[in-house]
Amino acid sequence: MSGILTYALHYEGSFNKNSLGAVSEAARLAGELGQEAHAVVVGGDDLTDDLCASLGAYGASKVYRAKAPEGLAQPVVDVMAKVIGEGGHSYALFGGGLLGFEIGAGLTARLNGGVTMEVTEVKVSEGKLVAVRPILQDSAVVDVDYVGEPGIIIGRLNAFDARESGDGASATVEDVEVELSDWSTKARMVNRGEQRGAEVNIEDADILVAGGRGLGKAEGFEMCEELAGALGGAVAATRAVVDAGWYSYSAQIGQTGKTVAPKLYLAAGISGAIQHKVGMQSSENIVAINKDPNAPIFEFSDLGVVGDLNKIVPKLTEAVKSKRGS
Amino acid sequence: MGHDEKEIHLKICVLVKEVPDAAVTKHMDPGTKRLDRSGEKNLNPFDTHAIEAAMQIKEGGVVNIEEVVAVTMGPESAVRALHKAVSLGADRSVHLTDSVLEDSDVCATGYALAKVLQTESPDLVLLGQQSDDGECYTIGAVVADHLRMPSLTQVIKIDVSEGTLTCERQAEYGYDTVEVDLPAVISVGDAINEPRYPSLKAIMGAKKKQLDTKAAVDVEIEPQSVGSNGSRTAVLGINPPPEKQAGEMIEDEDTNETVEKIVAWLDERKLLA
Numbered sequence: 314m315s316g317i318l319t320y321a322l323h324y325e326g327s328f329n330k331n332s333l334g335a336v337s338e339a340a341r342l343a344g345e346l347g348q349e350a351h352a353v354v355v356g357g358d359d360l361t362d363d364l365c366a367s368l369g370a371y372g373a374s375k376v377y378r379a380k381a382p383e384g385l386a387q388p389v390v391d392v393m394a395k396v397i398g399e400g401g402h403s404y405a406l407f408g409g410g411l412l413g414f415e416i417g418a419g420l421t422a423r424l425n426g427g428v429t430m431e432v433t434e435v436k437v438s439e440g441k442l443v444a445v446r447p448i449l450q451d452s453a454v455v456d457v458d459y460v461g462e463p464g465i466i467i468g469r470l471n472a473f474d475a476r477e478s479g480d481g482a483s484a485t486v487e488d489v490e491v492e493l494s495d496w497s498t499k500a501r502m503v504n505r506g507e508q509r510g511a512e513v514n515i516e517d518a519d520i521l522v523a524g525g526r527g528l529g530k531a532e533g534f535e536m537c538e539e540l541a542g543a544l545g546g547a548v549a550a551t552r553a554v555v556d557a558g559w560y561s562y563s564a565q566i567g568q569t570g571k572t573v574a575p576k577l578y579l580a581a582g583i584s585g586a587i588q589h590k591v592g593m594q595s596s597e598n599i600v601a602i603n604k605d606p607n608a609p610i611f612e613f614s615d616l617g618v619v620g621d622l623n624k625i626v627p628k629l630t631e632a633v634k635s636k637r638g639s
Numbered sequence: 640m641g642h643d644e645k646e647i648h649l650k651i652c653v654l655v656k657e658v659p660d661a662a663v664t665k666h667m668d669p670g671t672k673r674l675d676r677s678g679e680k681n682l683n684p685f686d687t688h689a690i691e692a693a694m695q696i697k698e699g700g701v702v703n704i705e706e707v708v709a710v711t712m713g714p715e716s717a718v719r720a721l722h723k724a725v726s727l728g729a730d731r732s733v734h735l736t737d738s739v740l741e742d743s744d745v746c747a748t749g750y751a752l753a754k755v756l757q758t759e760s761p762d763l764v765l766l767g768q769q770s771d772d773g774e775c776y777t778i779g780a781v782v783a784d785h786l787r788m789p790s791l792t793q794v795i796k797i798d799v800s801e802g803t804l805t806c807e808r809q810a811e812y813g814y815d816t817v818e819v820d821l822p823a824v825i826s827v828g829d830a831i832n833e834p835r836y837p838s839l840k841a842i843m844g845a846k847k848k849q850l851d852t853k854a855a856v857d858v859e860i861e862p863q864s865v866g867s868n869g870s871r872t873a874v875l876g877i878n879p880p881p882e883k884q885a886g887e888m889i890e891d892e893d894t895n896e897t898v899e900k901i902v903a904w905l906d907e908r909k910l911l912a
Contacts, residue, residue, distance in 0.1 A: 384810065387790065415777075415791075418745075418777035418779075421745060421749065427746055428777065429872060447880060448667070449772070453667055453879060454877075455875075456875040456876045457872050457875065458874075460871050464871075464872075496783075496788055497789070499820040500790075500819045504814075506812035507815070562830075599886070611886070616904050617888045624894050625897060629901055632901075633905075633911060
């Protein structure tokens with residue numbers, strides 16, 4: 314059988330960026346394989362025909378819609394297992410993010426399928442998909458082949474770009490009735506999407522100014538905020554300074570925080586430990602300011618500035634202001 | 640009133656893993672296309688948070704904990720990870736070890752761990768969010784589906800009450816609070832707690848605690864479902880990471896000049912639009 318099935322996460326009437334990336338990637342791969350890309354959506358009445366059909370613009374030809382609790386993985390596993398069981402999809406593909414990992418893992422067990430996670434690239438080889446994932450803290454990459462079907466591919470955050478075809482294609486929408494597994498009903502969402510601290514949506518920012526321990530103290534973030542304001546961006550932070558209480562947890566980048574890929578990532582006083590690197594290395598342009606010329610961050614920066622950020626950042630803020638203001 | 644929550648006795652299993660020590664430079668064996676696991680090993684640091692979470696539930700006094708059992712799958716050397724787990728507070732440990740389990744991928748490993756856990760019938764399975772070496776983040780959800788238990792990963796707060804956990808975690812759109820009925824499989828994020836250091840006495844006593852060694856057949860593992868036979872993925876090749884060209888460097892001598900250079904650089908890339 315054939316086809317690639319994705320899961321499209323939605324919240325408050327719009328689809329998740331990583332999900333749209335997964336649909337786009339599935340469509341690209343399905344095109345190369347001469348197959349179709351389908352998507353599963355799970356939720357309530359907010360999943361209107363129009364919203365579901367809009368996934369067609371990203372390349373999904375069919376959208377399976379199921380009524381079930383939102384924001385939890387196991388009900389989606391039930392739905393996808395049923396859709397794959399009836400539709401015979403060869404692959405399930407997920408964009409980066411918590412739910413994709415959980416759903417993909419659940420499907421692995423349910424359907425005895427191979428799984429590869431943190432995938433940064435998918436290739437077509439001899440009519441099959443090969444997943445490419447970095448390993449050992451990105452010191453190597455492996456090509457992973459699937460034995461049997463389905464093959465489950467879980468992308469790294471922001472690995473797959475959302476691409477609209479531009480022809481305004483709309484997907485057919487098919488409702489699926491799914492009886493949830495007993496254990497899928499044993500977790501209940503009590504409160505979803507609570508915002509804590511100064512909530513900043515760093516994942517959607519095109520420009521990020523990130524601060525690390527090199528700022529010296531919590532007040533150092535004022536400098537970052539001013540520069541971010543001048544650049545029209547947001548502020549991010551390393552785990553070390555979040556743990557120290559200098560900045561909000563929601564702005565944390567890295568292994569235990571968020572993964573971002575902005576157009577510009579300006580790192581101020583960040584050494585560039587691997588735990589941080591994994592969260593920002595896909596940024597298009599990386600600029601680092603650090604007084605230690607041996608800081609690892611310079612190894613993967615596009616522009617490295619060795620110097621005192623207390624002197625450089627305020628002047629840079631002024632210069633950016635006058636440049637952008639002119 | 641008149642209801643005594645302490646009547647509830649829970650058994651917690653903590654899944655742990657032996658990983659190469661953080662100080663060891665890890666590399667892949669080009670022949671087997673597997674991680675070269677020779678060299679100094681240690682308990683996966685992420686697992687210490689799961690053990691600590693178990694200990695805090697036990698010491699919290701809301702429910703009675705019958706016992707905390709550390710469970711691992713791995714070669715003979717993995718007993719050291721179990722000793723460490725016991726020194727951190729687990730009451731006893733179970734070691735699933737068998738040559739048929741070698742080369743198991745995530746799918747096969749999840750199945751094997753579920754089989755050994757079934758023999759323990761835990762009310763709660765805790766594990767760390769990831770292993771330091773495999774970086775898979777997924778084993779908890781695989782195990783949970785085999786055990787037909789509800790599951791959450793990346794949990795940063797657990798409140799336990801009668802038969803139910805209230806868990807918090809950071810998800811795509813902010814913090815979620817989720818109620819989970821027991822039995823359940825919960826993988827904890829490392830922000831959940833600060834693991835304690837084992838006391839010297841606990842380290843010395845660890846080897847005396849009960850350690851059961853089990854082979855695949857003892858826990859009714861189907862040999863064709865584990866090892867390379869049971870694995871559903873195959874590594875085709877190992878390559879160096881994509882090379883990143885070394886960037887430009889500026890030494891700040893005259894800050895005005897430095898700033899001018901940075902602005903020009905940003906402007907060239909249309910980042911000041």
